[in-house]
Amino acid sequence: MVHPSSPHAEERAAPTPPGRRARRRLRGRRDRRGVALVMVLGAITVLTVFLTELQEETSTELSAALADRDALRAEYYAKSAVNLSRMLIAAEPSVSATIGPMLAIIGLKGNFQVPVWKFTDMFLGPFNAQLAEPGAAPPPEAPAEASSAAGKNLGLTGGGRFELKIVDEDSKININRGADDVGGIADQIMVGGQLLSLMSAAQYNPLFEERDGDGQFSDRATICSALIDWADPGDQAFACDAGTNAPSSTGAEDSFYQTVGLAYQRKNAPYDSVDELRLIRGMSDDFWATFVDPDPTDPDKRLLTVWGSRKQKINVTSANAQMLLALTCSTEFVDVAATPLCTDVNQQTAFLTVASLVQSMTGGILFPTPKDFVDAMTQKAGNSLGGMLGQQFKAMGVEAVKFKPNATKSLGNRTNFLSIYADGIVPGNKRETRVRVHAVIDLTGATKITEVEQNDNTLDQPGSNQPGSSQAGASATPDAYEKQVRSNPAGTIIYYRIE
Incomplete structure (x- = not known):
């Protein structure tokens, strides 16, 4: 407290002029100007960084989830293709018996397998991709029941598809x-x-x-x-x-x-x-x-394989041109030094050209039987397919081959081992997901579908080897069990890999 007699009492007691107070307030506000703006900008920066990181993390997790989903869908598309392929393979005996006489008209004679696995697009096409948009009406020129899209269990939903390739391992x-x-x-x-x-x-x-x-x-x-x-x-x-x-x-x-x-x-x-x-x-x-x-x-x-059996005979029906050339020039079959085809590059080129062209025209069938192969390579005259091919080779400058006695006994025209390459495909916005399933099927001991049906009918008869019957226990040996397993008309899977 200032004493009244103090020299500063009068000065302190004097009121501050209004203009000075206004200038002080203005100066204080000027010193604090921009603080709020800095705080707002700082808050916006922090929120931007946080939201950006959150968005990236969320996008990454979403992309990973979509990738896993598409990979799973693609895997099951591929597995479906494998199952469909086994169904087609099981139907081969019936197909061969049906169209065999028709193939004989064009010169493809003999008891051989029709390689139905080379025509997967034709046989399994209705099961692939999406046949019609959901709710879409059939074409006006065809009734609804005539469209394959109207069939049950046909096509794939969700925009996915599969690509399929079945390879004959016995031709390698x-x-x-x-x-x-x-x-x-x-x-x-x-x-x-x-x-x-x-x-x-x-x-x-x-x-x-x-x-x-x-x-x-x-x-x-x-x-x-x-x-x-x-x-x-x-x-x-x-x-x-x-x-x-x-x-x-x-x-x-x-x-x-x-x-x-x-x-x-x-x-x-x-x-x-x-x-x-x-x-x-x-x-x-x-x-x-x-x-x-x-x-x-x-x-x-x-050209090489690791699947087959000791009694395997190389299938000349479905072997490619390069494989057939290698077989022809094997020391097992011919005297290589005395065979011009095995030493002359020009003759080899001519052989590969003719063989590849014929295979492309016949759907992969070049020699229905080993006899046709021998007739073609020895250029034996005749009306068989082998004889006609032999004349084509001769016209292209390929000299006749002289085989060793009984050398071609290791050749055949049957297939017991098939590789199924099934790719499941799911298209995306910026990417495409692919999953491959490679399965090898062993058809050794596989019975025809009709025989399996007859066996099933036999099991229904009294006294048959039904589970629980006395005769069933008598045949439950390892050999009998293996024979029963191999009786599957779709073959036995001996190799399975998901890539």
Whole structure:
């Protein structure tokens, strides 16, 4: 408190002029100007960062959920295609019996399988994709019951589809026959001869003059031996030599895979899949694209397989042109040095051209029977399809082939092993989801659909081997069980992979 007698009392007691107070308030507001704006901008920045992060996280989770959903849908589209393919395969005997007489009119005679699996678009097309928009009316020119879109259980909903390819494994070189616990040294020699014939053409020389996939120099015999030794459970290296006096073995197997620094050794057991061939020494990308799988988009052009049986006969009905050329020039069939087709590039080109053209015109059927194959290659005159093809080969400059006696007994025209490549496809806004299912079907022992129906009717008779009956227990042996399993007209799945 200021005393009245203080010299500052009068000054402090004097009121502040209004103008000065206004200037003070204005100066205070000027000092605080922009604070609110800074706070608002800061809040907006924080919210923007938060919302952006939230949006990215939500979008990522949504995209992942959509990808998983589409992948699941595509997988089941592919599985549906596999089941439909097995249904088509089971119907093959009935189809062959029905259209066989019609094919005989155009020269396709003989008891052979009609490769219905090459016409999947024709037989399974109504089950693929979406046949009509939901609620759409049938075309005015056709009644509703005449449209396949009006059928039940036809087509796929949701805009998805499948792509299907069925490949005959019996028309290829089965590497697993080189395992001596399966077929013995005779099968090893046969497979070795087929492999050498496949690789023998002069145009492939540069491939064996460069370093292979392991950085080494490997000739034809070395890679051929490596392919067989991988599946051969013995410890003796197989001598892959086309010479008649060649030894069957070159001594104990070496430790090549460990020597070059690979983290594995020979399997000494049969191959489980074709992809396992990539582990073999010398297997470069060029070798793979030339002799194993020339076109990954078309599995039918694959030349090697690992699925088959010891009694398997190479199916000349569905073998492609390059495979037929390799068989013809195998040491098992001909004297390679005395066969111009096996040494003349021009004749080989002419053979491949004619064979590929005929196959494209007949839906893949080139030689209905092994006899037609022999007649065509020996250029035997006649009215059969083989005889007519032989004249076409002759006109193109291909000289006749002289086969060894009984050499073609390993050829056939039946199929027991089929590969099903089914791609399930789901289109999206900016992407397309694909899932592939590869299944291998073994038709060994498979019965016809009519026989299965008869067996089912037999089980209904009194005293039959129904479950619980006395006769059922008497036949429940492992061999009987395996026979019953293999009686499935759709075959037995021996390999199944989802990619």
